Amino acid sequence: MAETRPVWVIYDDGSTGHMEIPEGDGDPALAKPGRLVTEAEYTARLEEIRAARAARHEAEETARLEAARADYDALIAGGFPEATARRLSGYQGTQAPAA
Numbered sequence: 001m002a003e004t005r006p007v008w009v010i011y012d013d014g015s016t017g018h019m020e021i022p023e024g025d026g027d028p029a030l031a032k033p034g035r036l037v038t039e040a041e042y043t044a045r046l047e048e049i050r051a052a053r054a055a056r057h058e059a060e061e062t063a064r065l066e067a068a069r070a071d072y073d074a075l076i077a078g079g080f081p082e083a084t085a086r087r088l089s090g091y092q093g094t095q096a097p098a099a
Contacts, residue, residue, distance in 0.1 A: 008042035009034050016045050069093060 002022045009017035011034035021028050027036055037045075072091035076082065086092060 006039070008037050008039055010037050010041065010045050014045075014049075016042055016049070018042065065091075065093070 004020040005023050007019045007021055007028060009019070009030060011017065011030070011032055013032070017030075017034070019028060068089050068091040071089035072085050072093075075085035075088055080088070
């Protein structure tokens with residue numbers, strides 16, 4: 001089996017790529033605009049992507065919880081029993097209903 005070497009890519013759209021190409025082959029043609037980078041640059045970009053994904057997930061979860069709490073508060077204010085308000089809103093927090 002032929003020896004290979006790793007090649008790391010950061011594409012112009014911000015995505016990344018990693019390939020193993022035969023040793024001795026020139027630089028590969030890229031499927032979309034981008035540039036070959038070092039492993040360190042590739043790893044740094046992956047960490048940026050992971051951090052952005054985690055921040056986005058956290059923001060979405062916070063918004064979901066806030067919406068569930070707002071729905072719960074509205075149901076309580078409308079006279080629904082607490083158990084029903086929790087079931088309908090999906091809110092499972094421990095805070096008492098808003099006054």
